[in-house]
Amino acid sequence: MNEEYAKTIKFAMGMEMDGHNFFKEKASMFANATTRGLFEKLAQVELGHYEYLKKELDRYVEDASSYVVDTEFMEQEGTENIFKEREKSEHLDTTLTQSDVPDMTILRMAYLIERDFAEFYEEAAEDIEDERLKELFKKLAEWEYTHESIFKTEYKRLKKEYMTLPWGG
Numbered sequence: 001m002n003e004e005y006a007k008t009i010k011f012a013m014g015m016e017m018d019g020h021n022f023f024k025e026k027a028s029m030f031a032n033a034t035t036r037g038l039f040e041k042l043a044q045v046e047l048g049h050y051e052y053l054k055k056e057l058d059r060y061v062e063d064a065s066s067y068v069v070d071t072e073f074m075e076q077e078g079t080e081n082i083f084k085e086r087e088k089s090e091h092l093d094t095t096l097t098q099s100d101v102p103d104m105t106i107l108r109m110a111y112l113i114e115r116d117f118a119e120f121y122e123e124a125a126e127d128i129e130d131e132r133l134k135e136l137f138k139k140l141a142e143w144e145y146t147h148e149s150i151f152k153t154e155y156k157r158l159k160k161e162y163m164t165l166p167w168g169g
Contacts, residue, residue, distance in 0.1 A: 001060065001061055001064035002064065002130065005060070005064075005128060005130060005133055006057060006060065006061060008124050008127075008128065008133075008137075009053055009056065009057045009060065009133075010057065012053055012120070012121070012124070012137075012140065013050050013053045013054055013057065015117055015120065016046050016047075016049040016050040016053060016117075017046075017047075017050050019042075019043075019046035019049075019113065019114075019117065020043050020044075020046035020047040020050060021043075022110075022113065023039045023040070023042045023043035023046060023110070024039075024040070024043035026039055026106050026110070027039035027040045027043060029106065030103050030106070031103060032103050035103050035107065035154065038150070038151075038154065039110070042110075042147060042150075045147070049140070049143065052070070052073050055070070056069065056070060056136060060133075067132055068132060069132050069133075069135050069136045069139075103158065104155060104158050104159060104162065107151050107154055107155040107158065108151075108155050110147075110151040111147075111148045111149075111151035111152040111155060114144050114145070114147040114148035114151060115144075115145075115148045117140075117144040117147075118141045118142075118144035118145045118148060119141075121137045121138070121140040121141035121144060122137070122138070122141045124137040125137035125138045125141065
């Protein structure tokens with residue numbers, strides 16, 4: 001087993017737990033129920049990433065020579081469907097109110113955090129020689145870029161709406 005690879009996975013686990021805690025904490029601050037629900041859902045997704053990485057680390061430490069990435073979980077992650085599901089169940093086109101304006105700042109923070117996570121995973125994939133772990137980190141980068149896109153899309157929607165408010169924004 002390569003100790004540096006294990007450290008990288010442990011660091012990634014810490015990032016995912018930080019993401020979980022951030023989204024969980026910030027969810028309660030949103031005036032907009034749709035945005036609050038999105039943060040609650042993504043808090044759970046990040047916790048799932050943490051648990052997945054823990055399982056992968058345990059398997060890697062147990063027997064690095066025969067380690068194979070659990071691609072089944074990777075295919076089930078499905079965060080790209082979060083917005084589609086929410087759009088069906090709630091009205092994403094709700095009107096922005098003055099109380100929603102602070103939500104935009106938190107949304108912006110969220111998409112920048114997700115971008116940082118994605119970039120970390122991309123760099124980890126570049127630095128790791130083990131092709132199995134390289135695959136793991138590339139997939140994690142894809143997941144985080146999907147999260148970034150979700151938050152950025154919602155941020156842009158709210159920003160556009162804010163800029164056209166009659167009360168001058």
